[in-house]
Amino acid sequence: MDKAATTQTTKSIQNNAPDNFSARPVPFRGGGFQPKPIRGVAPFVFIGLIAFWEFGSQTGFISSLVLPAPSEAFQAFRELIESGMLLIHLSASMQRLLIGWICGTTLGIIVGLMIGLSSIARAGLSPLVSAIFPIPKIALLPLFIIWFGIGEGSKVATILFGTFFPTVITTYGGVDNVDRNLIRMGQSFGLSWSSIVKKIIFPGALPAILSGCRISGSIAIILLVAAEMIGAEFGIGAYILLAGSLFATDQLIAGVAILSTMGLCFAWLIGRAEKYFLNWRT
Amino acid sequence: MDLHLEAISHDYGDLSVLKNISLDIHHKEIVCIVGPSGCGKSTLLRIIGGLELPTAGNVLQLGNVPADTLNPLTYIFQDFALLPWRTVKGNIALALEEHGLSAAEMDATISDVLARTKLSEFADALPRQLSGGMKQRVAIARALSVKPAIMLMDEPLSALDSQTRELLMDDLVDLWVREGFTAFYVTHNLAEAVRLGHKIVVLSRRPGEIRDIVSIDIPLNERSAFAHDLETKQKQLWDMMREEALAADQELIDG
Numbered sequence: 001m002d003k004a005a006t007t008q009t010t011k012s013i014q015n016n017a018p019d020n021f022s023a024r025p026v027p028f029r030g031g032g033f034q035p036k037p038i039r040g041v042a043p044f045v046f047i048g049l050i051a052f053w054e055f056g057s058q059t060g061f062i063s064s065l066v067l068p069a070p071s072e073a074f075q076a077f078r079e080l081i082e083s084g085m086l087l088i089h090l091s092a093s094m095q096r097l098l099i100g101w102i103c104g105t106t107l108g109i110i111v112g113l114m115i116g117l118s119s120i121a122r123a124g125l126s127p128l129v130s131a132i133f134p135i136p137k138i139a140l141l142p143l144f145i146i147w148f149g150i151g152e153g154s155k156v157a158t159i160l161f162g163t164f165f166p167t168v169i170t171t172y173g174g175v176d177n178v179d180r181n182l183i184r185m186g187q188s189f190g191l192s193w194s195s196i197v198k199k200i201i202f203p204g205a206l207p208a209i210l211s212g213c214r215i216s217g218s219i220a221i222i223l224l225v226a227a228e229m230i231g232a233e234f235g236i237g238a239y240i241l242l243a244g245s246l247f248a249t250d251q252l253i254a255g256v257a258i259l260s261t262m263g264l265c266f267a268w269l270i271g272r273a274e275k276y277f278l279n280w281r282t
Numbered sequence: 283m284d285l286h287l288e289a290i291s292h293d294y295g296d297l298s299v300l301k302n303i304s305l306d307i308h309h310k311e312i313v314c315i316v317g318p319s320g321c322g323k324s325t326l327l328r329i330i331g332g333l334e335l336p337t338a339g340n341v342l343q344l345g346n347v348p349a350d351t352l353n354p355l356t357y358i359f360q361d362f363a364l365l366p367w368r369t370v371k372g373n374i375a376l377a378l379e380e381h382g383l384s385a386a387e388m389d390a391t392i393s394d395v396l397a398r399t400k401l402s403e404f405a406d407a408l409p410r411q412l413s414g415g416m417k418q419r420v421a422i423a424r425a426l427s428v429k430p431a432i433m434l435m436d437e438p439l440s441a442l443d444s445q446t447r448e449l450l451m452d453d454l455v456d457l458w459v460r461e462g463f464t465a466f467y468v469t470h471n472l473a474e475a476v477r478l479g480h481k482i483v484v485l486s487r488r489p490g491e492i493r494d495i496v497s498i499d500i501p502l503n504e505r506s507a508f509a510h511d512l513e514t515k516q517k518q519l520w521d522m523m524r525e526e527a528l529a530a531d532q533e534l535i536d537g
Contacts (some may be wrong), residue, residue, distance in 0.1 A: 143527050184333055185363035189377045189428065199376060203367045279368040280408050 073253035092234040100159025101220040108164045112171025133165040138226045155227035162223040163216035174208025210274050217266040283345045283431040284308050290339035298489035314475040317485030318530035323468045331355045331434045342484035352381045356430035360437040364409040364418040371405045374424045391427050397422040428446040433465040459503045472519050476512045487530040
């Protein structure tokens with residue numbers, strides 16, 4: 001019965017088709033606009049670029065005055081390791097970075113939560129934050145030196161101030177975006193104010209806070225070089241600045257590569273934290 | 283515990299939303315509130331549960347709250363309101379954590395309500411892994427866990443597709459027949475109202491006033507046998523609401 005019906009339809013299509021129209025498939029118009037991860041492309045581009053650079057330097061196509069060869073920069077890096085200075089520079093920088101960034105983001109999260117939760121704090125602090133956020137902290141370096149001394153204090157303070165403001169802004173943005181219905185739900189079950197903050201608002205704002213950490217981490221590395229302009233003897237930033245003033249471009253490139261690697265490591269750590277804390281997201 | 287609403291009126295600025303609503307709910311009764319969209323049904327429910335203060339009037343609790351009740355007035359929301367970062371178990375625990383129960387008591391309560399809502403095997407699933415119907419069952423389990431005196435249900439089935447809605451409605455009927463809960467049930471779906479309501483309160487369009495209260499005496503578990511009577515009731519309700527709904531539909535929101 002079904003079969004008969006199908007054949008009949010097919011027939012009627014076949015009968016009708018040649019008369020006025022020719023049968024052709026509907027053209028496909030969908031697809032696209034969905035970036036997919038492709039493995040192996042990134043290393044290929046990276047290695048390809050460096051190989052081209054090295055080739056250019058070897059053949060004299062790129063003058064060593066303009067840009068040192070990657071092999072020279074690598075040589076400078078090896079010298080840094082062999083002299084044992086890498087560890088000293090790295091530990092000096094990491095200490096400043098970690099103290100500045102941890103204090104800056106912690107304070108930023110606290111102030112961000114305050115602005116997100118209290119109308120008075122919002123009215124009083126949020127214009128202040130908006131006013132100070134765009135000031136380049138480098139411009140304030142002389143003030144930081146007067147306030148916190150020429151030693152570690154002013155270096156840590158630069159990073160602290162630089163990471164504090166973006167964290168405040170992303171945190172209270174995150175708090176504002178927490179679904180109000182979830183908060184009403186918490187209230188309807190008689191949850192206390194502190195439980196609502198701890199169990200509903202903070203986890204709800206965590207995605208925004210973590211992406212704020214990504215930004216503040218990069219800012220911290222950018223400011224590290226600025227901070228180490230203030231009479232630092234050791235540190236990756238100090239090493240780069242010294243190399244720069246001596247026009248030792250091979251050392252400069254080596255130092256910049258170290259900064260970039262630090263940034264990549266930091267981004268990777270934040271990525272792991274996101275995977276761990278935000279596994280509930282789709 | 284019964285609840286008495288005493289001349290409740292509510293405005294948002296110049297806009298009057300509810301006018302002079304007086305209403306009673308008795309033990310083990312489901313009161314459905316129906317009305318055209320924007321008539322203040324959900325506002326009324328928020329006022330009843332103390333999430334919003336009415337401009338005038340009072341909501342009074344009559345009688346004592348049962349001793350084992352942790353949260354006398356408990357909501358079930360249209361959008362489920364589950365915490366996406368907590369598992370099914372964790373979402374139910376959220377409602378219990380505040381009450382200083384021992385870990386053993388809490389576990390016992392959680393597995394009890396999960397069993398009653400047929401969710402036991404999903405205890406460790408995250409909300410994103412669940413279908414809409416399952417999410418609402420979790421929300422119902424969470425509400426049951428605090429042993430509410432009165433459940434306040436805000437269009438609990440409206441976010442679900444019609445098949446899931448049928449299934450969940452049967453579950454609610456079963457639950458009522460087994461345990462007999464008291465509930466305010468806000469809906470715009472008249473079929474739900476005649477299936478679940480003992481009393482159906484019809485509100486007029488904004489400002490919402492009580493137009494009529496229709497009682498249905500057929501026991502909940504026997505209603506499927508009286509499909510014809512229910513249809514008549516539903517038609518009667520619809521005739522009452524039709525023009526209001528039409529007028530409400532053509533109102534500008536900012537008016």
